[in-house]
Amino acid sequence: MNGEAGRVVELRDVLVRYDGNVVLEDIDFDLSAGEIVAVVGPNGGGKSTLLKVILGIKNIEKGTVRVLGKPPSEARNDMGFLPQISTYKRSFPVTVLDVVLMGMYGRLGLFRRPKRREREKAMDTLGQVDMAQLASRPFKDLSGGQQQRVGIARALVSEPRLLLLDEPSTGVDVVAQESFYRLLEKFRGEKGISVVIVSHDVGMIAPVVDRVALLNRNIHYYGEPTGALAPAMLEKAFGAHVRLLVHDEHCLTCSRR
Amino acid sequence: MSGMLGLGFMQKAFLAGAIISIVLSLMSFFVVLRGMSFIGVGIAHSALGGIALGVLAGVDPRWTAIVFCVAVANLITYTSRKGALQEDAVIGIFFSLTMAAGIILIGLSKAYSVDLFGYLFGNILAVSNEDLWLAAGVGLLVLASAGVFFKELLMDSFDRELALASGIPVKSLDHLMASLIALTVVISVKLVGIVLASALLVIPGATALRLTARWQRMLGISLVAALLATFGGLSLAYFFDLAPGASIAVVSSALFFLSFLRKS
Numbered sequence: 001m002n003g004e005a006g007r008v009v010e011l012r013d014v015l016v017r018y019d020g021n022v023v024l025e026d027i028d029f030d031l032s033a034g035e036i037v038a039v040v041g042p043n044g045g046g047k048s049t050l051l052k053v054i055l056g057i058k059n060i061e062k063g064t065v066r067v068l069g070k071p072p073s074e075a076r077n078d079m080g081f082l083p084q085i086s087t088y089k090r091s092f093p094v095t096v097l098d099v100v101l102m103g104m105y106g107r108l109g110l111f112r113r114p115k116r117r118e119r120e121k122a123m124d125t126l127g128q129v130d131m132a133q134l135a136s137r138p139f140k141d142l143s144g145g146q147q148q149r150v151g152i153a154r155a156l157v158s159e160p161r162l163l164l165l166d167e168p169s170t171g172v173d174v175v176a177q178e179s180f181y182r183l184l185e186k187f188r189g190e191k192g193i194s195v196v197i198v199s200h201d202v203g204m205i206a207p208v209v210d211r212v213a214l215l216n217r218n219i220h221y222y223g224e225p226t227g228a229l230a231p232a233m234l235e236k237a238f239g240a241h242v243r244l245l246v247h248d249e250h251c252l253t254c255s256r257r
Numbered sequence: 258m259s260g261m262l263g264l265g266f267m268q269k270a271f272l273a274g275a276i277i278s279i280v281l282s283l284m285s286f287f288v289v290l291r292g293m294s295f296i297g298v299g300i301a302h303s304a305l306g307g308i309a310l311g312v313l314a315g316v317d318p319r320w321t322a323i324v325f326c327v328a329v330a331n332l333i334t335y336t337s338r339k340g341a342l343q344e345d346a347v348i349g350i351f352f353s354l355t356m357a358a359g360i361i362l363i364g365l366s367k368a369y370s371v372d373l374f375g376y377l378f379g380n381i382l383a384v385s386n387e388d389l390w391l392a393a394g395v396g397l398l399v400l401a402s403a404g405v406f407f408k409e410l411l412m413d414s415f416d417r418e419l420a421l422a423s424g425i426p427v428k429s430l431d432h433l434m435a436s437l438i439a440l441t442v443v444i445s446v447k448l449v450g451i452v453l454a455s456a457l458l459v460i461p462g463a464t465a466l467r468l469t470a471r472w473q474r475m476l477g478i479s480l481v482a483a484l485l486a487t488f489g490g491l492s493l494a495y496f497f498d499l500a501p502g503a504s505i506a507v508v509s510s511a512l513f514f515l516s517f518l519r520k521s
Contacts, residue, residue: 057421073424081422088416092290093472102412106423113408138470154419 006033007066008162008194009054014063016049023049026218027063031162034188036195038205038212040228042238045216047198048084051164054196055081068161075162077107080155082165085147090140096150097135100126103154125157126150129183145176152183156193163187163195169204181208202228261495266382270501273384273392274487277448278461280396282483283403284441285462286476287434290414294459296333296435299348301442301455303329305359308376308446313366319391322443329355330435338428379450379502381491392444399437406433411472448487449502457483460509467516482512 007030014027024046031037039047052058053065056072067075080103100122101114108114114122126132129149134142139150148168155163163184169177185208187193199205206212212228214221214237221233228234261267288297307325311318333351337344363373372380403410413420413427420427438458445454465478490505 055422057418076422076424079422081419083416083418083422087418089290089292089414091466092415093466093470093475094415095471098472099415102415102419102423105408105412106425108408110409111405140470 007031008033008035008068009196010064010066011050011053012064014053014065015061016046016053016058017061018049022217024053024217029213029219029222031194031196033161033194034192035211036184036188036197036209038197038199038202038209038225039215040199040202040205040212040237041215043200045237047200047215048166050215051081051166051196051198054162054164055079077158078161080158080160080163082148082151082155082163082168084166085144085151085170092140094139095135096126096131096137096139096142097122099139099150100135100153100157103157107158122153122157125153128156129153143176144170145173145180148176148180149183152180156187159191161193163193165195165197167198167200169199169201177204184208202234261492266384267491267495269384269386269389270381270491271488273381273389273448274491274505275484276389276392276396277445278483278487279480280392280399280441281445281457282461282480283400283476284438285458285460285483286465286472286479287403287410287414287462288438288458289462289466290411290472291434293434293438295345295348296330297438297442297458298455299333299352300326300330300435300439301451301458302352303355303439304442304446304451304454305376306355306362307359307443309359309362309366313362319388319443322446323395323440325355326439326443327436330439331432334431334435338431375450376446377450377452378500379446379448379453381448381501384447388447392447395440395444399440402433402437406430410434449505453502453506456506457486457509460506460513461486464509464513464516467513468519482509486512 009029009031011027011029014024015022016024027050029050039050041047049058053060054067054072056076065072068078097119101118104114104118104121108118123132123135126135129152131146131149131153134146139147142150168180184195188195197205197209202212206225206229209225211223212221212225213219214228214233216237216239220237221228262271288294304322304326306329307322308318310325311321314321329351333347337347340347409420409425410430412423413425413430417427441458442454445457449457461479461483462475464482465475468478469475486509487505489508491501493499493508494501494504
């Protein structure tokens with residue numbers, strides 16, 4: 001149904017350049033239905049570019065990209081995207097509800113405006129992330145954690161089968177991150193959604209995902225999270241000695257279920 | 258007041274002011290939200306080149322200004338996207354080039370009757386019926402275009418990456434916005450002139466953004482601010498014998514500074 005054996009994302013031998021410089025090279029990457037994977041690596045290692053390739057907004061020079069068995073541009077309505085918190089304008093005059101409604105603009109197409117049906121859907125999705133009570137609040141007045149939840153609601157409102165999250169933990173405290181990852185687990189369980197999370201914090205992300213890809217121009221490792229935490233592997237991907245802090249079930253200061 | 262409104266040229270001035278305020282308030286909304294204030298200044302000043310071309314060729318300068326301004330606006334948008342230069346440097350270059358070309362061309366035309374001061378600072382008291390029809394027609398086109406693509410422009414203004422990921426053609430929207438700014442500037446030139454049109458492309462939207470955190474209200478406040486500035490400025494000009502274009506810009510700026518009385 002989703003291309004080869006339920007594959008949601010499939011990249012083969014992908015090469016991407018920015019202004020002549022190679023940013024991604026020899027990339028083989030796949031994601032199965034219901035899987036949560038993290039793409040981890042240093043700044044400038046090509047993590048966000050990989051998401052853009054999957055979204056179909058960055059052209060590749062070589063290789064193939066399939067999303068749900070289709071070229072990315074044809075699968076756009078099946079993808080929900082949470083850009084980095086730094087990409088939106090802070091003082092922009094929108095309410096929480098406006099932001100979530102934007103998640104349906106692509107699917108609505110030109111000339112159509114959100115109507116009552118779309119508003120109800122947006123309110124329902126806000127309810128799923130426990131933010132319905134703040135629907136009429138200005139978005140800029142929310143905390144980082146609350147904005148992140150609204151961003152997730154916006155990404156989910158069009159009922160995507162694939163969620164792409166670019167550095168979702170930036171500007172969010174540890175407690176809010178914990179509850180955010182629990183939310184992802186919930187949506188994976190309820191909706192069978194697949195998730196790709198881009199992060200630079202391997203220690204935080206490893207305990208909550210099924211697989212980790214260590215990316216620094218090439219994918220240096222793609223497999224079980226424990227394997228990604230090996231010092232030699234991290235050094236290979238980050239290009240320097242890395243000191244690791246893992247928030248797992250033994251962490252005394254972490255808040256957990 | 259009734260004396261002022263009883264005069265035919267003042268009635269036309271108020272009507273032209275109302276039409277242009279409606280268009281300027283909407284464009285100002287987007288100019289402020291998209292951070293395009295400087296591109297507005299650049300496009301406005303390029304109008305002089307277009308006017309001069311018309312004067313030299315013996316064609317109605319309003320039409321040459323429309324074609325020239327739209328072309329320059331799209332060239333600035335294209336060059337800043339393609340070139341290695343930052344957008345503000347590109348605007349700075351086009352701004353001075355087109356204005357200088359305009360002054361040279363007007364000099365070459367030997368048409369000493371050209372009201373250069375009128376083009377630079379406006380002459381709303383000399384609005385003709387033709388000017389009114391042009392402002393109404395072009396204004397409707399601008400409002401309709403911005404209205405059709407409103408939600409896409411809003412989303413792109415908020416978060417370009419999100420707009421791209423939603424399949425919204427953001428490059429085309431950049432060109433659409435540049436063209437609409439150019440058209441707005443051309444119909445505003447008669448009212449406030451080239452120099453002040455660029456100010457009115459920014460001030461009503463900036464005033465509104467200071468007063469609200471909701472885009473729907475921002476649109477309304479921007480419209481009220483533009484209408485108040487135009488009507489207030491015209492009235493001040495009539496009663497105190499001041500330059501109308503400059504009076505409109507001063508009232509608009511005064512409203513902006515008054516908005517600081519409200520704590521953000």
